[in-house]
Amino acid sequence: MENNNKNDQSSQDDSDSDVDEVEPRLKYIRMKHDLEHILQEDAASCIAVHPKFLCLGTHWGMVHLLDHQGNKIKSKTLQEHSVAVNQLSIDQKGDYIASCSDDGKVYIYGLYNTENNHTLSMGRLIKSIAIDPCYYKTGSGHRFITGDDELVLYEKTFLSRMKSTILCKAEGGVKSIAWSGHFVAWASDIGVRVYDLNAKCSLVLITWSRSGEALPEHYRCNLRWSNDRTLLIAWVDVVRICQIRKRSMQEMVNRDLPEYVVDPISTFQVDFYISGIAPLQNQLVLLGSLKELDEDGKSQRPTLHVVEPRYQDFSTICANYLTLRGYKEYSCNDYHLDFLKDENRYFIVSPKDIVVASLYDADDRIEWLLSHKKFEQALEAVTLNVGKDCKKYTLLNVGRVYLDHLLDCGKYDEAGKLCLKVLGRDKKLWEEEVYKFARVHQLRSISSYLPRGDITLDPMIYEMVLYEYLQMDPDGFLELVKEWSPKLYTVAAVVNGVLEHLIIHSKSQNVLKEALAILYIHDKKYDKALAQYLQLRHKDVFQLIQRYNLYTSIYNMIESLMDLDAERAIQFLLDKDSKISSDIVVQMLKENPHYLYMYLDALDMKDTKDSKGKYHGLLVQLYADYAREKLLPLLRRSDNYPIQQTLDICSERKFYPELVYLLGKIGNMSEALALMTRELNDTESAIAFCQEHDDEELWNDLITYALDKPKAIKFLLQKIGTYVNPRLMIQNIKPDLEIPGLKQALVKMMCDYNLQVSVQEGFKKILSNDYFNLHERLVRSHQKGLFINDDYKCGACDRKIIMREPKDLVVFYCKHSFHQDCLKVKLIKNCVICNSQKDVSPGRK
Structure with a gap:
């Protein structure tokens, strides 16, 4: 018998080793104790189960009262028939028991009093009996029904007389009876009838077949009320479910119809003979026998099926083979099925054995799932039922079994993830599991899930993980060093491990050096960390200096910082928080003029008070070397540079615009004008220069320069009309000098000169008028x-x-x-x- 109790395995056949992979709904326990002794000497013929006890009828006519574990409640049998007991029936309260037999005897036996006991001799074979569920009630009539060739109702009347009423003639005899409320169902050779005791009429006849054929004699019809209105019928290999409902008023109008009607709900056929039927919530439990015999012509093991019915079909939820004692010698009619609805317990009876099937509880289901290596489902089941139905299993013990399985299967990543769910905050358990991963060199799989918050493990655990990454995955090692707090492990030990690894191995040097720099930071050895970052040309060096205020440690590293990122280094050096004086930077960069130029240029643009103009002399030379376009603006806006040195630089490099400005600045106007005219040949700039300084000698020098140059004469005539008396130039022009466009230039000059005179005269008039007008207004204001x-x-x-x-x-x-x-x-x-x-x-x- 599959899924049987461990103590019963010795009684199972070799075929029990075949395990059904479908998850079962039921578990099985063989009843023992006194029952074993009874069945060793006798054989079970029928059973009736009550929540308080069970009654067992035997082939020798005995009726035994037992508890649900198989112990006798009374030392003697209740009644004795001379031949096998055919059927037993118990009232709803469990006070009275009815039995019948082929000896023609009917016994009604009270467990607590004998007032309503009966012993009837019918003189014919009594195949079935049903006691009124309310038999125990006073005034209920203490009714019971027997079945043979007729269906007879017995009830107690006035003066305790027994009255019998024939309800129906039964063709072929009554095979079985089921009573619920005021409805009675019984089976005969032609079909099943449902009778309303209140209305005293038959509601329906459900025939076995459309052709009206009788039920074969060697097959029993099984009747079972699922509830007060739902009837379960099973014969041979057909199941039918019927429901009694009350007719509507519309159906009742103008018709002589019973108050109730029986409607079919479901009808389907199975591939085995049915020995018993019982409800299980919205499903059915079917006890069956296989139609085929084995190789020796013997019966095969009976089966218990849980099915879900549909209208004309069904689906199998689970099916289990049962190894009942002597099953090879028995047919379907030798088995019986009874149940306790509220407890979902099912009693399977064979002549020499009784097995109790009950629903799997949470522990049972988890045990089955584990035994079939369905670990995920087991973990889900224990998670849903933890603290409720689970008594044997917990999330931890199921999870650890699953962990061991995953490790055995090489599914290390899944095992690592599972640790987080299973181990929780238990430090000892974590450490035990980590060593399991260490033994197979798979600490990397669990590293992401190790506790690193309120609960932490021994530092050696984290060091083991880091060392494995160091050996097998340097990139992962770097990520862990970045992610993990240095409080989790001994930093010095990890640093030593990295240094030893760098000596031996040449691969991934840069990755490990970056990790080493981070470890040095954790160990507060910032100078070593800086050295590593600079060696790696890693730009995090700036952030490192700022975060740990390492400005005084980088004086000798300024040029290296410029090599790493010149723009960022300059920005960093000029930051107010750096506290690195410009003198130090200039001193450190004096051997690298280009970096010095970049720094001093940025410093000059920032224009800090402590360095304003301080390095302009040096900057003149650097601008001359690297950025001439910035030289002249510097000369114009600053006075903090040596004039002579600057003149020498500009003269040597022939920077004439800069020389012109410098000569003008020191008052050497004539030489400056000469440079503009001789070297630059820039008459327009020369005129602007003369206008700026407004010196008569400069104008004379410019006119003198232009007298032998027709183009220059023409240009001057067009430009100086508003600044110089034209006669100064016209009188000095050689009469024989040919000047193209002279006429237009003279006209332009005279117009400009006249315009200037007119403007001056106009200004004089305006000033005079304004003076007298304002005075007159003042006087008028006084007068008013x-x-x-x-x-x-x-x-x-x-x-x-x-x-x-x-x-x-x-x-x-x-x-x-x-x-x-x-x-x-x-x-x-x-x-x-x-x-x-x-x-x-x-x-x-």
């Missing part, structure tokens, strides 16, 4: 008594002058005003402030 603005205050008392009466004010033409009362001498001719000697009469108002 307006408030004079803050500029007009009394020259004596310095108070504002406000016109009230004309006689209060004295105004001189020098614009000084006085209160008349403030002047000590009334007839004064000159302003006392200006003390002028001019004969100016004051305007008295």
Whole structure:
């Protein structure tokens, strides 16, 4: 018997080793104890199960009362028939038991009192019996039904007399009876009838076949009420499910029909003979016998199937072969099936054996899944049921079994991931599992899942992982060094390991040196870390210096930093947080003029107070070497460079624009003008130079330079009309000199000169008019008594002058005003402030 209790394995046949891979719904336990002794001497013929106990009928006519483990409840049998017991029936409360036999006897036996006990001798073969589920109730009539050629109802009447009523004639005899509420179903040779005891009428006849053929004699019909209204029928290899429903009012109108009707729900056929049927939630449990015999002509093992019915079909959920004692000698009619619905327990009876099937609980299911190496499903099952139905298994013990399996199969990454789910926060368990990975050199698979938060392992664990990465995966080693906190391991030990590895191996040198730099940082050996980064030309060196304030450690590394990234290095050196003086940088870069130029150029643009103009002398030379376009702007905006040295540099390199500026700056205008005219041949710039300095000698030198050059004469005539008297140039032009475009140049010059004269005259008129207009407005304002603005205050008392009466004010033409009362001498001719000697009469108002 598959899935049997371990203690029962000795009784199983060799064929039990065949394991059905479909996950079972039921587990099996063979009943023992007193039952074994009973069946050694006798054979079971029928069974009736109640939640309190079970009754067993035997071939010798005995009725035994047992508990669910097979122990006798009473030492003696309840009743004795002379031949085999055909059927047993128990009322709902478990107070009364009914039995029948081919000896024609019917016994109604009370377990607690004998008031309603009955012993009837029918004088004919009684094949079936059913006691009223409510037999125990007072006033229920204490009814029971027997079946032979007729279906007879017995009930207790007045004065405790027994009244019998024939409900139906049964063609071929009643094979079995099932009673629920006020509905009774029984099977005969032609089919199954459902009878309403209240209405005293038959509701339906369900025939075995459409042709009306009778059920073969050697097959038993199995009837079972799933609930008060659902009837399960199984005969030969056909299952039918019927449901009783109440007719609607519309169906009842104008018709003489019973109140209830029986509707078919499902009908399907199986490939085995059915020995028993029982409900399991929305599924069915079928006890069956295979139709084919074995090679020796013997019966094969019976089977227990869990199926899910549909309308005209079904699906098998699971099927198990059962190894019952003596099964090779028995046919389908020798087996019986009864059940306890509330407990989902099923009692499978053969003449020499009883096996109890029950639903798999969580522990049972997990055990089966583990035994069939369905570890993922087992882990899921224990996760869903932890703390509820699981008593034997936990997430930890199932998970560790799964871990061992994954390691054995070489699925190391899956095993590493599973550790995180299974081991939780248990430090000891983590360390035990890590050593398992270490033995197969697969610490890399678990490294990502090692605890690194509140719970940490022994530092040696993390060092083992790092060492394996160092040997097998340098890139992964670098990532771990970046990711892991140095508190997890001993940094010095890991550094030594890296140094030894670098000595022996030549591969992945740069990767390991970068990791070594990070380890030096963890060990606070920043100078070594800087050296490693610079050797690797790694740009994180700047971030390292800033983060750990290593500015004083990099004086000798400034040129190396420039080699690494000049722009970033300059930005870094100029940062206010660097605290590296420009003198140090200049000193360190003096052997590399180009880097020095880049630094001083950036420093000059930043224009810090402590270095403003400090290095302009050096910068002149560097600009001359690397950026001439920046030289002249520097010369113009700065005075902090040596003039003579700068003149020598520009003269040596023939930087004439710069020389012109420098000569002009030191007052050597003539030489500067000469450079512009002789070397640069730039008349326009020369004119601009003369305009800037507005020196008569410069204009004369420029005119002298242009007198023998027709093009220059023409250009000057067109440009200097607004600056110089044209006669100075025209008088010195040689009469015989041919000048192209002279006429137009002269016209342009005269126009510009006249325009300049006109503008000057216009300015004079405007100024004169403005003067007198403003004075007149001032006088009119005084006359109208307006408030004079803050500029007009009394020259004596310095108070504002406000016109009230004309006689209060004295105004001189020098614009000084006085209160008349403030002047000590009334007839004064000159302003006392200006003390002028001019004969100016004051305007008295």
